[in-house]
Amino acid sequence: MAAGAQRRGDAPQKELRQRARSPSVEKTTQTRRAIVSAALAEFLERGFACATMDAVARRAGVAKGTPYRYFPTKEALFEGVVRQEIAGAVVDVNAANRAPGEKVGAFLRRTMSPAMQVVERQGRAALARLVLTEGVRFPVLIEIYRREMFDPLLNQLRNLVRSAREEGELKSDALVDNPELLIAPIWYGIVHNGLLDRSQPLDIGALFDANLDLLFEE
Amino acid sequence: MAAGAQRRGDAPQKELRQRARSPSVEKTTQTRRAIVSAALAEFLERGFACATMDAVARRAGVAKGTPYRYFPTKEALFEGVVRQEIAGAVVDVNAANRAPGEKVGAFLRRTMSPAMQVVERQGRAALARLVLTEGVRFPVLIEIYRREMFDPLLNQLRNLVRSAREEGELKSDALVDNPELLIAPIWYGIVHNGLLDRSQPLDIGALFDANLDLLFEE
Amino acid sequence: MAAGAQRRGDAPQKELRQRARSPSVEKTTQTRRAIVSAALAEFLERGFACATMDAVARRAGVAKGTPYRYFPTKEALFEGVVRQEIAGAVVDVNAANRAPGEKVGAFLRRTMSPAMQVVERQGRAALARLVLTEGVRFPVLIEIYRREMFDPLLNQLRNLVRSAREEGELKSDALVDNPELLIAPIWYGIVHNGLLDRSQPLDIGALFDANLDLLFEE
Amino acid sequence: MAAGAQRRGDAPQKELRQRARSPSVEKTTQTRRAIVSAALAEFLERGFACATMDAVARRAGVAKGTPYRYFPTKEALFEGVVRQEIAGAVVDVNAANRAPGEKVGAFLRRTMSPAMQVVERQGRAALARLVLTEGVRFPVLIEIYRREMFDPLLNQLRNLVRSAREEGELKSDALVDNPELLIAPIWYGIVHNGLLDRSQPLDIGALFDANLDLLFEE
């Protein structure tokens, strides 16, 4: 009873979820965050193979063994980190959000263009490059990336393109048959910026818009 | 053509020099070829970091130390191999080859489309993916790739697009300002086929053609 | 008997001392028991080197740090556990217990054989194997084992054998000179059952009896 | 032809078996021997778990990686070493070697006693202790030990004991039913010498003989 009273007085919310006497929960969360963030940075800078657990730990400001408390292996750490990043980077252009009477081209310009303009700044492009760079050795990443990000987006675009064709916005079936042409410039930009020419990055948003202009006639 | 002449000029000289010293120049050349070819395969299959010199040697049918007689380090081997492959994979759409009166769209369909249709079969796509995958860790590869392949092609396309615009084949300046839109689908195809969906490869040639149709109106 | 009296004397004192400070002496004793028992099980299953403190704690249902409140190091835990087990596994064939006129062979059959028949079931054989397996690395165990168990028993047997020889029960001095021959079958059984053939365990009691029959003629 | 002549002049026997130009075969054999011998010593001194590959290499006078050229893992090294030792330590008391008219007891005294007298000196006892100590964690060792050494010997003894009983050398069936009683003193000696009392080793040969005297009456 005394213990119960104590608990109630101390920190009711936390105590209900967590075991009593457990060392600080916040610290744990902080540590985890530090590790994940350090790991992402290392993986982005050096790639999976060249990133060392030692460097991750050092960068996170923890001891060599600490990351292993959160992820059993280097691969698990990699997968965990990427999985988490992917989950937080989904792009949504659901047709349901189209305003009444809004043309598909206009809708894409309103919803997708802004997202593409910040894709590099938000680290999404870097994430895509990581998946792209390590995907051959880690098919799981591809799987997750496709399931969470890529396939949903492409399907939404496919539907939008079909509507556009039906509504007379498109002159031919080319885009209906190859909806990938809508996102090809984005991938080109991602590849260009991270690999082909890091010194003169392309504005992916602008490239996407220019492509829109060409595909969706006025 | 210039390159071809140079090559033809070089080889005989070397053979004359070598023959004097040893009777096995051909064997040496063969060994080198075997090593380079084995190395390329290993790098493509496993990536630079995971490919082992041991495996390269075994695949080439030579001893562990032999590759070191041709390339001083693993990095040098990698660079040498990729450099050589890139050199042999140049795409040429020189405007000078345009037939009199031939439209730019038609010219591209005649010259570039066929090359794109076999880009996957000839290993060029795989090569591009390798450069793309290892480029961050090996900026030299990027340099070579750009100098030998990428920049020349993009410049040729830039010129062609400008001509097309001048000749009234294009309605806007969008493509003149963003000639990358012409090759974006190719890169998308390369990425798609090797990474996003290996089970359902895209026909890069068809994708390129569809894009041409959309950009160059009839 | 002396030992028993001592034990009875010790416990109450401690309890009186502890009760004054904290209300949970029993809980503490329980915890200690759980740890010791879990540790013994782990050490028996995996050996000292492969047993982990983590597994001991988990098996005992306590936190990772708790065993350290009772034993300062893993070695101390090991030693403590084995010491305690050995103390509780003493075999007694004191010559003073011989019935008047009882032959030595008959006395051993009456007192020692029953103990040998359950040596495997009671975990004594397993304990002996543990001492045997870890003894090289932990000479202390050997020391304790010899002092508490082995030397006393062998001395008692030595005396009994001498009496038997004097009383005409033995035809030669062979057993007087090598009293170890009496216990050799027991050790063989212990080794056989735990190591050489775990699937077909020998009945150590029967083996001991058969040996008795051969050494003590009727 | 020149090469062939050279070979014939150099070391014909070896060259026939080995590939030309291969680095010294003798050195390889030497290295292997050094590693195996160092490994055996380390395993005997510290046990499998506490022996480090580093120490093995250092003791063998080779680099850390060299043992791995001969044994892929520490376990394989251990198994290989023990396997080899076991193979070279077989005891043979084949009944076929009995002289005509020779009694079983005499035969065993003639053939087995001498072997038992040197069992400690030749390292066989140490080997048995190693198998015994690590057998629980490495059942393969037990398997090999039984197949190569133990079972054959016990079977030969079983047959001899049966003959002895038939030929009137034994008064009861006790030994026929428990042939293990013949080797129990040996195992006791092995355990005693290596574990219970390293300072006062027993003469295993003498112990075996004394036991023989008691079991095989004159």
Place this chain on the structure above:
DNA sequence: TATGAATGAGTATTCATTCAT
């Protein structure tokens, strides 16, 4: 007293590279 997050020394293993033959 008990907890369990954090620590970091210690170890097996890999593999690019060297060099005697």
Place this chain on the structure above:
DNA sequence: GATGAATGAATACTCATTCAT
């Protein structure tokens, strides 16, 4: 030139132990 045995730096991972709560 070619060989392949040997090298040793580098690295993922384990686990006894500590200590703030």
